[in-house]
Amino acid sequence: MVNQSSGGPPFCALCGSLLSIPTHDKTASxxxxxxxxxxxxxEDAINITQSRPGFFEKHRVGHASRRAAAAELAAAELGKGATVREICPKCxxxxxxxxxxxxxxxxxxxxIFYTCTKCSYTYKLNN
Structure with missing residues (x-):
């Protein structure tokens, strides 16, 4: 990705964050x-941003992929939660x-994902 600018930097000189160009104020915070x-x-700033074809496509994750990744993460961490007095339906x-x-x-x-601390039976509850 290439960023070219002339007439003034659109980035903070201290931390590099993108600045909003002020319209009525005398300073940009x-x-x-x-x-x-x-x-x-x-004043007279011109900013041109270019990216190569497909640059944003590789960063895009579909809704179904996010849901699958979250479910996989939840399954991997099921036994690591807090404990409660809840009767296991299996044992x-x-x-x-x-x-x-x-x-x-x-x-x-x-x-909510529940895991039995004795038999490792798991189930989920959607609230």
Whole structure:
């Protein structure tokens, strides 16, 4: 990816964060370190950004892939959660570990994964 600019840097001189070019203020405030850059440095600024074909495609992960990756991670970490007094439906043991993960959209409840600390039986509960 190539970034060319003339007429003033669009990046903070201290931390390198991308700056928003001010419209009415006399300074641009860095969103990361709050360093102030005089607005006159942006006068007549021309910024051109180019990327090679397919650059963004390799960074894109589909919804189904994210869900599968989250489920795989949850399965790998099932036995590492906190423990609660919960009866195992398989062996009747009274202690299970649990973990929660947000596998569905943000406006829906988290998924709770329970694992029996005795027999390792697992199940999930969608709230």
């Amino acid at each position: 860095c969103p990361t370190c709050l360093h102030l850059t005089p607005a006159k440095e942006f 009747g043991h009274d202690e299970m570990s649990f973990r929660t993960m947000q596998l569905r959209s943000a406006d829906e409840g988290a998924t």
